[in-house]
Amino acid sequence: MIASLIIAVDGPAASGKGTIAARLAQTYGLPHLDTGLLYRAVGVGVLDAGGSLDDAAFAETVALKLDASHLTDTDRLTSGEAGEAASRIAGYPGVRAALLAFQKAFAAQAGGAVLDGRDIGTVIAPEAPAKLFITATPEVRATRRWKQLTARGQDIAFEAMLADIVKRDERDAGRGAAPMVQAEDAVLLDTTDMGIEAAFDAARRIVEAARAKHGL
Numbered sequence: 001m002i003a004s005l006i007i008a009v010d011g012p013a014a015s016g017k018g019t020i021a022a023r024l025a026q027t028y029g030l031p032h033l034d035t036g037l038l039y040r041a042v043g044v045g046v047l048d049a050g051g052s053l054d055d056a057a058f059a060e061t062v063a064l065k066l067d068a069s070h071l072t073d074t075d076r077l078t079s080g081e082a083g084e085a086a087s088r089i090a091g092y093p094g095v096r097a098a099l100l101a102f103q104k105a106f107a108a109q110a111g112g113a114v115l116d117g118r119d120i121g122t123v124i125a126p127e128a129p130a131k132l133f134i135t136a137t138p139e140v141r142a143t144r145r146w147k148q149l150t151a152r153g154q155d156i157a158f159e160a161m162l163a164d165i166v167k168r169d170e171r172d173a174g175r176g177a178a179p180m181v182q183a184e185d186a187v188l189l190d191t192t193d194m195g196i197e198a199a200f201d202a203a204r205r206i207v208e209a210a211r212a213k214h215g216l
């Protein structure tokens, strides 16, 4: 029986899933977890400790020691360097296992929750009554991310941004451990031609349909 409103929001980098997830959480009064931040914190933790992103065992020890104090430096965690580091260590099964229980507990809390990431609808909360897979073309996603980072003063060429997005998509979708894939029961939302408001409205309609279907 489905008793609470768990909203699973998955999709590739810079598709707008975090923006939509945060707005849905606000709308329904639910707690929100950006699970990408956990992987970013592990990647940054490895780099700061002088470790190698190729060292799976070391990344796992960093993941096992992760706590809330590692999630506060949002400027650093949302940098391009952190995103790249995150996607490198996210392929290690030991890292994913270390972060699993916390995410599952967050999803299962009374009243429901909103989580965004790559494997929410497939691994973290396969029982979620509302699942969205948010996407947009790589060019549009690279443009969004480029604008976001350059507005913050980061110096990056658009072509390099696009190459990074494409590489990250391939890595996230191609790995063996919890690859990025649309869950069978997720609704696809392509925001290529949508602004933030239109994308959010479409997402809310998907959640409303799921609520009606499950009596939530």
Ligand SMILES: Nc1ncnc2c1ncn2[C@@H]1O[C@H](COP(=O)(O)OP(=O)(O)OP(=O)(O)O)[C@@H](O)[C@H]1O
Pocket (backbone or CB within 6 Å): 011, 012, 013, 014, 015, 016, 017, 018, 019, 020, 036, 144, 145, 148, 191, 194, 195, 196, 197, 199
């Ligand atoms: N539909 C949209 N139209 C235009 N800009 C958008 C749209 N959705 C999100 N954005 C902007 O694109 C950028 C990336 O959005 P967001 O961080 O929500 O993406 P994400 O999928 O969560 O990325 P990440 O892979 O880092 O988790 C932000 O600057 C956000 O304001």
Ligand SMILES: Nc1ccn([C@@H]2O[C@H](COP(=O)(O)O)[C@@H](O)[C@H]2O)c(=O)n1
Pocket (backbone or CB within 6 Å): 013, 014, 035, 036, 037, 039, 040, 083, 086, 087, 088, 090, 116, 117, 118, 119, 120, 168, 172
């Ligand atoms: N559930 C998740 C969330 C994220 N990842 C990996 O982390 C990278 C950064 O995530 P962002 O959402 O902040 O861009 C991402 O590229 C994934 O490799 C993940 O594996 N699972």
